[in-house]
Amino acid sequence: MKRSARGAGTEASSGLLLVSPPAIYALVLLAAPLATIILYSFFTDGYLEVIREFTLANYWETWVNPLYRTVMLRSLLVSVLVTAATVLLAFPVAYFVSFHVDPSRKSLWLFLITIPFWTSYLIRVFLWKVILGYNGVVNSGLLSLGIIDEPLTFLLYNTNSVVITLAHAYAPFAILPIFVALEKIDRSLLEAGQDLGETKFATFCRVTLPLAMPGVVASVLIVFIPTIGDYVTPQLVGGPEGRMVANLIQLQYLRLDNYPLGSAIAVSAMGIVAIISLIFLGLTRRYLRAPK
Amino acid sequence: MIPKPAASGQTMIEFKDVHKWYGDYHALRGISATIRAGEFFSLLGPSGCGKTTLLRTIAGFEGISEGVVLIDGKDATDIPPNKRPTNMVFQSYAIFPHLTVAQNVGFGLRKQRLAKADLDARVAEALEMVGLKGYGARAAHALSGGQRQRVALARALILKPKVLLLDEPLSALDKKMREQMQVELIKLQRQVGITFILVTHDQEEALVMSDRIAVMFEGEIAQLSDAETLYRRPNSRRVADFIGTMNFLPAEVISETAGSIEVEAQGFGRIHVDPKQAASEAPGKSASIGFRPETLTILHEGQQATDREVGAVIEEVVYYGDMTYYDVKIDGTQKMVRLSMRNVFGRPVLDRGARTRIAWSPGALVLFR
Amino acid sequence: MKGGWFKLYALAYLVFLYAPIVLLPMFAFNDATVIAFPLNGFTTKWFSEMWVAPGLWPALKNSMIIAISTAVIATALGIFAARASTRYKFPGKAGIMGLIMLPLVLPEIIVAVSLLVVLLGIGVPLSIFTVILGHVLMTTPFTIAILSSAFQSLDRSLEEAAYDLGETPVSAFRLVILPLVMPGIISSLLISFTISLDEFIIAFFLGGTQVTLPVYIFSQFRFPQSVPVIMALGTILVALSILLLSIAEYFRRRGIAKSGGKDTGGFL
Structure with missing residues (x-):
């Protein structure tokens, strides 16, 4: 039986033809480079050149040398803290905009929330340095109010400042997916919850929250994955004890010319992120089977 | 026009x-x-x-x-x-x-x-x-x-x-x-x-x-x-059901000649159906007699049927303004059928539970087999 | 009080979001070299110093070349991908689209180093060109997100109607689809331009000796005396990006109104 439709099958080929320019671009400039650094991470570093000899030494160094291990673990900790802070702080805002803002003004609120994200990232990070610094806004404010006698020093050049700055940078990323999920909730479901005898709060816990979970999961991932690789923030406000994995990678590549070790660190970081993300997705899987 | x-x-x-x-x-x-x-x-x-x-x-x-x-x-x-x-x-x-x-x-x-x-x-x-x-x-x-x-x-x-x-x-x-x-x-x-x-x-x-x-x-x-x-003259029960309303009652084909099919139809007794009024579906299926709600007439008090009549009980009345739908059970049948009557000024809508007589003619019946 | 506490919280959150941006003009017009409180009086001298700052203009020129090229190339690639993904079914679609969208979640440093390794490996000298390659990779997913929603809100039968009325696929695209997604294209150009203009890591790794504006700014942070000038520059950049975004938002909304759709809000 000849089942292949005349004229059909062109659908698949026109689709492939159309998608091929961006696909080839991504293949050549993304997939191939990623494969290359994975390959490099198994090569041996010779001075100023890469020796094509298979070794696991780079991974050994990455995972055993306390210098690298500490930075790796710290990056992970910072990412987890940033993600938790960002998502927890963002949820009520998304909830407010979705449930308490007049529909005609919702896009204005979203616009206001997204604007800071589009302004110079470098300058924003630098300004956090100004806000949190020794003579910064927070300290001078608290001093003039008489709450403290001398400037607080734990604000800047450590993990705290990195967390605060990153939480600020990724705020819109966290708000938007949650907002989208909340918007999709049929409002009559909430009325049904209350109609069936639940309080507002219980309705929130039993109806709203589970239905908003896909958005929460999306914002967790969209914040967690890139933060671990952030370079500017730890560099500018982290100080020596706020260094993160991106600074390490930069050091290996641009200063020490140790591509294999740099690659091993980068691949390890990606690996950890991927594994944690998959575990997280697995744990929240039951919320994600959203009926279409 | x-x-x-x-x-x-x-x-x-x-x-x-x-x-x-x-x-x-x-x-x-x-x-x-x-x-x-x-x-x-x-x-x-x-x-x-x-x-x-x-x-x-x-x-x-x-x-x-x-x-x-x-x-x-x-x-x-x-x-x-x-x-x-x-x-x-x-x-x-x-x-x-x-x-x-x-x-x-x-x-x-x-x-x-x-x-x-x-x-x-x-x-x-x-x-x-x-x-x-x-x-x-x-x-x-x-x-x-x-x-x-x-x-x-x-x-x-x-x-x-x-x-x-x-x-x-x-x-x-x-x-x-x-x-x-x-x-x-x-x-x-x-x-x-x-x-x-x-x-x-x-x-x-x-x-x-x-x-x-x-x-x-x-x-x-x-x-x-x-x-x-x-x-x-829908050619199958499925088409009949899709186009408007069609009532079905069980029937059995007794004999068949070129000009006429003899059928024992529940409620209507033994009748002869014109082959043009007969739809042949997949063989082996049981036969049915079908009719549209408006092809049978509910007779009011003292009215005489022009052709034939059967007794029936009105089980349900649905009033539509210009029309009334009656769900009736024809004597000798188990299945309810739906009839429609145009509401004529001066003639009351019949009550639920009332006994009534229904005028019919074999020409209104379609045979499905 | 309906949503009163939520509103209070949301406003506090906006203060948190805008805190750094509000400080920017304060220090840009502050008559002191040290970026700290208390403020020291009004001046516009940082803006005039910016005019003659060495290295700033070449960096700006590089950034403009990169951002404009990136916007055009990424939007062109985005049109292909968005059209393919919204209109056609093809084998391996999820995988292909996943790969193209991957930079959205990949740390930029990974993209930067992997490209660096390959480019140096095959002997491509680092320059503006290599930065464009990286920026196109980073911004294409954003253009696809914007353009997909533009293509999505397009009724498929509009295109068929054009064929039915005698147009070829090419002329139907030009006469019907292009005008309807034009607002999305403009918005995509503006957004990718803005992202590229602001991008630091890839420009830092792949620019070689050719410095972009963010790389220039980053280098100036090391010299406290040049920071006020950077604040002035930042004020202008922020004002400019708010302007560009407002235009982008305007076109996005007009696009939705034009194709008769409903506004679901947001860029992403």
């Missing part, structure tokens, strides 16, 4: 054993039919029956897996939609939102490179035909549903196609508007004399508008005939 140019009888569209597969899904299962030039033809069926797919094979938006579609005698397989002598009114109307009404209507004339004055005249003429005179400068997105539909009609008809394809054109309109547009479409078709092919799931719409109707189920044409035949 504008006199209708009789369908010339020439074939405009011919399907020859048309099949369409979507992967493993068999959407069209051997369609063979002809549509005549100048007729108003409807494809009627429930959603998913393949009627829209069949329409789109005429327009050229769907390729077919097997068979041939001939348009005006030419194999259309390799003719792209833009080269076919067919135009379409889409279900969503597909009015270009960035253009004015006039630009929409004149869209298809671009290739003809008309002088500005000629173009304007053609557009104005088309707009007048659909009752939108003077609307040319309006922005398309500011139109109401009914107006969008008229623009879509004008845009398709301005190209003087041999066939106009209408994909559920009235489904987005409210009831009043829909009924008005049904009449307008019939008039328009008579005026332009073009073959209209309508896809609809609304049996009433198909009956009102069409010269001939093809009822489709699951990718096959179940029956193709004019509206009256379809209603009076």
Whole structure:
């Protein structure tokens, strides 16, 4: 039986033809480079050149040398803290905009929330340095109010400042997916919850929250994955004890010319992120089977 | 009324054993039919029956897996939609939102490179035909549903196609508007004399508008005939059930001669059915007698049946204003059947539980076997 | 009080979001070299110093070349991908689209180093050109997100109507689809331009000796005396990006209104 439709099958080929320019671009400039650094991470570093000899030494160094291990673990900790802070702080805002803002003004609120994200990232990070610094806004404010006698020093050049700055940078990323999920909730479901005898709060816990979970999961991932690789923030406000994995990678590549070790660190970081993300997705899987 | 140019009888569209597969899904299962030039033809069926797919094979938006579609005698397989002598009114109307009404209507004339004055005249003429005179400068997105539909009609008809394809054109309109547009479409078709092919799931719409109707189920044409035949002599219980209401009572075929079929029908006793009133379905199925709600009459006090009568009990009364539906149980049957009576001034609506007599004649009964 | 506490919280959150941006003009117009409180009086001298700052103009020129090229190339690639993903079914679609969208979640440093390794490996000298390669990779997913929603809100039958009325696929695209997605294209150009203009890591790794504006700014942070000038520059940049975004938002909304859709809000 000849089942292949005349004229059909062109659908698949026109689709492939159309998608091929961006696909080839991504293949050549993304997939191939990623494969290359994975390959490099198994090569041996010779001075100023890469020796094509298979070794696991780079991974050994990455995972055993306390210098690298500490930075790796710290990056992970910072990412987890940033993600938790960002998502927890963002949820009520998304909830407010979705449930308490007049529909005609919702896009204005979203616009206001997204604007800071589009302004110079470098300058924003630098300004956090100004806000949190020794003579910064927070300290001078608290001093003039008489709450403290001398400037607080734990604000800047450590993990705290990195967390605060990153939480600020990724705020819109966290708000938007949650907002989208909340918007999709049929409002009559909430009325049904209350109609069936639940309080507002219980309705929130039993109806709203589970239905908003896909958005929460999306914002967790969209914040967690890139933060671990952030370079500017730890560099500018982290100080020596706020260094993160991106600074390490930069050091290996641009200063020490140790591509294999740099690659091993980068691949390890990606690996950890991927594994944690998959575990997280697995744990929240039951919320994600959203009926279409 | 504008006199209708009789369908010339020439074939405009011919399907020859048309099949369409979507992967493993068999959407069209051997369609063979002809549509005549100048007729108003409807494809009627429930959603998913393949009627829209069949329409789109005429327009050229769907390729077919097997068979041939001939348009005006030419194999259309390799003719792209833009080269076919067919135009379409889409279900969503597909009015270009960035253009004015006039630009929409004149869209298809671009290739003809008309002088500005000629173009304007053609557009104005088309707009007048659909009752939108003077609307040319309006922005398309500011139109109401009914107006969008008229623009879509004008845009398709301005190209003087041999066939106009209408994909559920009235489904987005409210009831009043829909009924008005049904009449307008019939008039328009008579005026332009073009073959209209309508896809609809609304049996009433198909009956009102069409010269001939093809009822489709699951990718096959179940029956193709004019509206009256379809209603009076459906060729299967399924078609009968889909078009209006049909009551069924068990029956048994006793004997059969060339001119008459003798049937033992529950409630009606032994009757003779004209073979023209008999639908042959798959063999082995048990037989039934079917009748429409309005073909039997509930007799009121003292009224005499012209032919025959049976006793019955009224079980349920549903009042519709101009009509009343009675669910009755005919003596000697277990199944409730539905009858409808026009409410005549001065005659009371009967009560639930009342005993009554029903007039019937064998000519109203259809045999399914 | 309906949503009163939520509103209070949301406003506090906005203060948190805008805190750094509000400080920016304060220090840009503050008559002191040290970026700290208390403020020291009004001046516009940092803006005039910016005019003659060495290295700033070449960096700006590089950034403009990169951002404009990135916007055009990424939007062009985005049109292909968005059209393919919204209109066609093809084998491996999820995988292909996943790969193209991957930079959205990949840390930029990973993209930067992996490209660096390959480019140096095959002997491509680092320059503006290599930065463009990286920026196109980073911004294409954003353009796809914007353009997909533009293509998505397009009724498929509009295109079929154009064919039905005698147009070829190419002329139908030009006469019907392009005008309707044009607002999305403009918005995509503006967004990818803005992202590229602001991007630091890839420019830092792949620019070689050719410095972009963010790389210039980053280098100036090391010299406290040049920071006020950077504040002035930042004020102008922020004002400019708010302007560009407002234009982008305007076009996005007009696009939705034009195709008769409903505004679901947001860029992403």
